[in-house]
Each structure stands twice: as structure tokens, then as C-alpha cells.
Amino acid sequence: xxxxxxxxxxxxxxxxxxxxxxxxxxxxxxxxxxxxxxxxxxxxxxxxxxxxxxxxxxxxxxxxxxxxxxxxxxxxxxxxxxxxxxxxxxxxxxxxxxxxxxxxxxxxxxxxxxxxxxxxxxxxxxxxxxxxxxxxxxxxxxxxxxxxxxxxxxxxxxxxxxxxxxxxxxxxxxxxxxxxxxxxxxxxxxxxxxxxxxxxxxxxxxxxxxxxxxxxxxxxxxxxxxxxxxxxxxxxxxxxxxxxxxxxxxxxxxx
Amino acid sequence: xxxxxxxxxxxxxxxxxxxxxxxxxxxxxxxxxxxxxxxxxxxxxxxxxxxxxxxxxxxxxxxxxxxxxxxxxxxxxxxxxxxxxxxxxxxxxxxxxxxxxxxxxxxxxxxxxxxxxxxxxxxxxxxxxxxxxxxxxxxxxxxxxxxxxxxxxxxxxxxxxxxxxxxxxxxxxxxxxxxxxxxxxxxxxxxxxxxxxxxxxxxxxxxxxxxxxxxxxxxxxxxxxxxxxxxxxxxxxxxxxxx
Numbered sequence: 403x404x405x406x407x408x409x410x411x412x413x414x415x416x417x418x419x420x421x422x423x424x425x426x427x428x429x430x431x432x433x434x435x436x437x438x439x440x441x442x443x444x445x446x447x448x449x450x451x452x453x454x455x456x457x458x459x460x461x462x463x464x465x466x467x468x469x470x471x472x473x474x475x476x477x478x479x480x481x482x483x484x485x486x487x488x489x490x491x492x493x494x495x496x497x498x499x500x501x502x503x504x505x506x507x508x509x510x511x512x513x514x515x516x517x518x519x520x521x522x523x524x525x526x527x528x529x530x531x532x533x534x535x536x537x538x539x540x541x542x543x544x545x546x547x548x549x550x551x552x553x554x555x556x557x558x559x560x561x562x563x564x565x566x567x568x569x570x571x572x573x574x575x576x577x578x579x580x581x582x583x584x585x586x587x588x589x590x591x592x593x594x595x596x597x598x599x600x601x602x603x604x605x606x607x608x609x610x611x612x613x614x615x616x617x618x619x620x621x622x623x624x625x626x627x628x629x630x631x632x633x634x635x636x637x638x639x640x641x642x643x644x645x646x647x648x649x650x651x652x653x654x655x656x657x
Numbered sequence: 658x659x660x661x662x663x664x665x666x667x668x669x670x671x672x673x674x675x676x677x678x679x680x681x682x683x684x685x686x687x688x689x690x691x692x693x694x695x696x697x698x699x700x701x702x703x704x705x706x707x708x709x710x711x712x713x714x715x716x717x718x719x720x721x722x723x724x725x726x727x728x729x730x731x732x733x734x735x736x737x738x739x740x741x742x743x744x745x746x747x748x749x750x751x752x753x754x755x756x757x758x759x760x761x762x763x764x765x766x767x768x769x770x771x772x773x774x775x776x777x778x779x780x781x782x783x784x785x786x787x788x789x790x791x792x793x794x795x796x797x798x799x800x801x802x803x804x805x806x807x808x809x810x811x812x813x814x815x816x817x818x819x820x821x822x823x824x825x826x827x828x829x830x831x832x833x834x835x836x837x838x839x840x841x842x843x844x845x846x847x848x849x850x851x852x853x854x855x856x857x858x859x860x861x862x863x864x865x866x867x868x869x870x871x872x873x874x875x876x877x878x879x880x881x882x883x884x885x886x887x888x889x890x891x892x893x894x895x896x897x898x899x900x
Binding site for chain 1 (some may be wrong): 677678680681769770771773774776777778779780781
């Protein structure tokens with residue numbers, strides 16, 4: 403579980419996060435949603451320690467992450483996995499080398515044990531046999547799956563995903579969502595996904611946090627989205643006339 | 658300027674972190690030694706041969722009408738290569754080749770969020786990305802400079818033989834005359850300092866790059882320009898201190 407207490411972040415005079423307090427629950431897919439510029443990426447970067455908050459605290463279990471030095475953070479960071487928006491794969495390494503990198507860096511496993519673990523993880527993300535390909539030789543969806551494999555190879559307690567669906571077609575996007583959700587449940591991880599993909603919101607959002615210009619505007623789950631009367635949520639989720647009609651029709655039919 | 662200087666020293670300090678896995682750092686250092694050392698053999702060799710040849714031709718021309726014995730051409734080529742041209746010209750050439758490459762490599766990693774990915778994994782990025790490059794450079798570049806001095810003398814020899822400027826015997830006598838071993842030590846000190854400067858400045862330029870491809874290009878150019886200026890400045894300071 404990750405507990406966020408009154409997180410504020412300022413860049414010069416601009417206040418990007420205005421005191422966010424929320425909890426990201428264990429074994430659940432926690433979403434941070436919001437329009438572009440709402441502060442989602444800043445929030446995620448603060449959670450993983452790539453940015454320092456102006457004030458506030460982040461608790462990983464009973465450890466106050468914001469008060470740790472860089473050296474002390476290393477221990478918690480080995481329990482984190484992160485999927486970046488652009489996958490952030492090392493382009494001069496093959497798929498296998500990318501996925502094996504955290505094992506090489508942080509474990510004392512033998513070469514054979516590493517190979518077995520890499521193969522298992524690649525199978526898990528449905529990329530068996532792609533070991534020797536370079537990131538430039540595979541599709542965007544496959545790159546995301548390699549990113550997921552690299553993020554989960556050390557069996558982390560916390561998984562962070564920055565816009566995992568960006569640049570993907572709807573089918574691949576849904577498959578990536580399913581995969582992240584399944585892995586979260588299987589490993590009882592605390593997963594935090596930063597997204598503005600409506601399918602993700604409706605399908606895998608165990609806990610949804612809506613950010614609106616740096617403030618937490620709504621918290622709930624995918625089942626509560628339809629019936630919520632929060633205007634900011636409705637404006638965001640049902641922004642297009644098509645989705646508005648769909649919602650009206652669903653509500654009319656009693657869903 | 659003080660902001661950059663402070664940030665540069667902070668980065669250099671953070672480079673001395675404890676390696677997460679020594680074998681990974683060793684692999685990275687070995688790869689850099691190959692890239693910087695083996696990858697620069699041809700350019701250093703070619704630059705040095707021509708510098709040595711030009712030095713020989715020009716000194717032979719200047720000594721023609723004087724009473725200075727012709728073997729002095731070999732002596733001058735040897736000493737000027739060891740004291741000045743081998744370390745300085747080689748490192749200026751390497752700042753262009755290796756420095757721009759380092760800035761582009763690290764800057765590209767920053768832009769593609771690969772450095773962020775390493776940070777989140779718990780890797781000390783300053784130590785993992787910068788230390789192997791600097792260690793490799795300060796080991797390999799002094800060796801390249803020795804090669805450069807040798808190739809420069811070879812270039813001078815070839816120029817004298819082909820152009821019949823002085824006899825082979827005279828040139829060889831010059832090479833063997835008035836040798837001061839301390840000059841070789843000075844050459845190696847210069848090589849060591851220049852190697853550190855060109856790699857650390859290039860790493861700094863790449864590590865803190867922001868923006869897109871234009872900024873990456875600028876960082877790469879800055880790496881070369883600043884490295885060159887600092888090498889020449891350091892050359893002057895070392896010359897003052899060691900002669």
C-alpha cells in the first residue's frame with residue numbers, strides 16, 4: 403500500500419499539485435486520470451522519486467519515502483517496477499538483455515537461473531521467442547510488453563505505469579490493460595497507472611483518482627463512474643457526444 | 658557559469674557511489690575501453706603521422722640556411738611530439754570523436770527516459786553511466802598518446818626519407834640525442850588530465866540535456882567546444898607548473 407499525504411509540487415510560481423491525499427491499495431489497479439496538464443505525470447514521478455515534492459509525504463508501508471536519502475531509497479526502489487510511456491528500453495540491447503538487466507544488476511542468480519526467469523517472464527507477457535530481437539525490430543505494443551517484463555522481472559511490490567496505452571491501437575491497448583491487471587492480481591502488487599484511456603478507466607480501474615488542475619477531484623472505482631454526479635468526472639469521462647449518448651442509453655436500460 | 662561549475666562538481670562527486678554489482682561496472686568499463694581505445698586507433702594514428710611529417714618538413718626547411726646540424730630535425734620532432742603535439746593534438750581530436758559521442762549517447766538516454774528507468778530500478782546512474790567512461794578514458798588515452806608520439810616520429814622519419822630532407826642516419830641520431838625521460842612523464846600527466854577533462858565535460862553535457870534533438874546537437878557541440886578550451890587551458894597550466 404502507498405499512502406500519499408498532502409503532496410504539493412511547485413515549479414517556480416506554478417503550483418502543479420495542490421495538496422493531494424490518497425491511498426493506492428495493495429492488490430489493486432489504481433488509476434490516476436485527468437486531462438493533459440492535470441499533474442498526473444508529476445504525481446507519478448513524485449511517487450517513484452524522480453521528482454521531489456515541495457511538501458507532503460509518501461509512505462511505502464511504514465516507510466516515509468520522502469524523508470529517505472537517495473542511498474536509503476535504493477532498497478525500496480528494488481521493490482518498484484516502472485513501465486514508461488515510451489517504454490524506455492535500452493536500444494543497444496536485445497529484448498532478452500533488456501529484461502535480464504535488473505537480474506544482472508541486483509541478483510546473484512546463475513546465468514542458467516537468469517535465463518529461465520527471463521524466458522518465463524517473456525512467456526508471461528506473450529513474447530516467447532522474441533529474445534534476440536532489438537527494440538527497433540518490434541512493434542510499439544511488443545515494446546510495451548518488454549517494458550512490463552523488465553518492470554516485473556524482480557517480482558516488485560509496486561508497479562507504476564505511465565500512460566501504458568499511448569500510441570497503441572484499441573485491441574493492443576486492451577490487451578496491455580488486461581495483462582497489467584492480471585499481473586497485479588497474481589502477484590498482489592500495488593499498481594499505479596497514469597492514464598487518460600477511457601477503456602482502462604472502465605475495465606481495470608479498481609480505484610480511480612481524478613486529478614483536476616492539481617487537485618484530487620474524485621475518488622471511486624469503475625463501477626461508480628456511471629452513476630457519479632461529479633461534474634468534473636462526467637465532463638472528463640463522457641467528453642464526446644458519442645460517449646454521452648452511450649451513457650444515457652445505458653442508464654435508461656438500468657445498467 | 659558558477660551554477661554549471663557547481664553542478665559539474667556535484668555530478669563528479671556522485672560518481673563515486675558504491676557499485677550495485679561490480680561485474681556490471683567492469684563490463685561497462687571494458688566496453689568503453691574498446692570504444693575509446695580501439696575505436697580511436699586509426700584517427701589518432703593518422704593525425705599523428707601527418708603532424709610528425711609536417712613538423713619534420715617545416716623544421717628541415719627552417720634549418721636549411723642555418724649552421725644547426727641536420728640531425729636536429731629528428732631531435733625536434735621527438736621532443737615536440739612528446740612534450741606538446743602527441744598529448745594535445747590527440748586529445749583535441751579525441752574530444753571531437755569521443756566527447757561528442759559520449760554527450761550524444763548519455764543525452765539520448767536522458768531524452769528517451771532510459772536514465773529515469775535506471776533511477777527507478779535503483780541504479781546509481783551517475784556512477785553507472787559516467788564512472789566507467791572516465792576510468793576507461795584515463796586508462797586508455799595515455800596509451801593512445803604514447804602511440805601518437807611514436808607515430809609522429811614515424812611520420813617525421815617517413816617525411817625525411819621520402820623527401821630526402823635529412824639522411825636516415827641523421828634523423829636517427831637526432832631521435833637518440835638529448836633525451837630527457839621527465840618529458841615522457843609530462844606527456845603522460847597531460848594525457849591523464851586531458852582524458853579526464855574531455856570525458857567528464859562530455860558526460861556532464863549529455864547527462865543534463867533537456868529538450869529535443871536540437872538541444873542534443875547543441876550539447877554535443879558544447880561538449881567538444883568546452884573540452885577543447887579546457888584542454889588548451891590545462892595544457893598552459895601544466896606547462897607552467899612542470900617546466
